[in-house]
Amino acid sequence: DAMVIQNPRYQVTQFGKPVTLSCSQTLNHNVMYWYQQKSSQAPKLLFHYYDKDFNNEADTPDNFQSRRPNTSFCFLDIRSPGLGDAAMYLCATSRDGGRGGETQYFGPGTRLLVL
Amino acid sequence: GQNIDQPTEMTATEGAIVQINCTYQTSGFNGLFWYQQHAGEAPTFLSYNVLDGLEEKGRFSSFLSRSKGYSYLLLKELQMKDSASYLCAVMDSNYQLIWGAGTKLIIKP
Numbered sequence: 001d002a003m004v005i006q007n008p009r010y011q012v013t014q015f016g017k018p019v020t021l022s023c024s025q026t027l028n029h030n031v032m033y034w035y036q037q038k039s040s041q042a043p044k045l046l047f048h049y050y051d052k053d054f055n056n057e058a059d060t061p062d063n064f065q066s067r068r069p070n071t072s073f074c075f076l077d078i079r080s081p082g083l084g085d086a087a088m089y090l091c092a093t094s095r096d097g098g099r100g101g102e103t104q105y106f107g108p109g110t111r112l113l114v115l
Numbered sequence: 116g117q118n119i120d121q122p123t124e125m126t127a128t129e130g131a132i133v134q135i136n137c138t139y140q141t142s143g144f145n146g147l148f149w150y151q152q153h154a155g156e157a158p159t160f161l162s163y164n165v166l167d168g169l170e171e172k173g174r175f176s177s178f179l180s181r182s183k184g185y186s187y188l189l190l191k192e193l194q195m196k197d198s199a200s201y202l203c204a205v206m207d208s209n210y211q212l213i214w215g216a217g218t219k220l221i222i223k224p
Binding site: 041098108 | 156
């Protein structure tokens with residue numbers, strides 16, 4: 001089945017130790033998104049790629065970086081995780097950025113714990 | 116600024132009907148989405164409205180009034196598995212999704 005896959009589902013890291021979260025998709029969608037969601041809050045868009053074009057949200061901290069080496073894969077790098085970065089990280093895709101009412105398809109998320 | 120408002124929590128009884136409201140103020144409008152999110156899981160798509168009126172999909176219906184900046188999600192014949200958070204999201208003029216914080220729906224037997 002076509003889908004959005006995130007690995008790992010749970011990630012534990014230490015304060016200040018770099019961590020990478022991964023996302024892959026078999027939908028062949030042009031757009032890939034990374035969201036951060038804390039408990040009982042709205043998902044917060046960190047950045048997205050339209051093909052190879054990177055779009056960073058203005059309030060995304062420099063501590064968060066992303067790479068998209070090809071259509072299928074996208075990575076979220078947190079260079080120096082702080083306690084406040086503990087959250088669920090959601091990867092999503094869309095075929096063409098939401099035009100025409102197309103929905104975003106979400107992966108199962110990676111829950112990050114920072115010790 | 117852009118803003119989506121929805122109640123934080125609602126409680127309803129199994130078999131009953133519940134309406135979850137959403138009001139929005141955004142820079143432009145390219146449609147409104149409702150997503151369901153079970154605890155610890157990713158959001159899943161429920162409905163999309165871009166024109167005024169009611170969209171019905173089985174037990175779930177979604178209504179939109181663009182002039183009032185208002186939508187609701189109506190859930191009928193509630194089942195225990197409907198216990199989840201329901202997120203309202205509006206696509207703005209830049210095709211960015213603006214999300215509400217979600218309404219946690221608790222279903223009681």
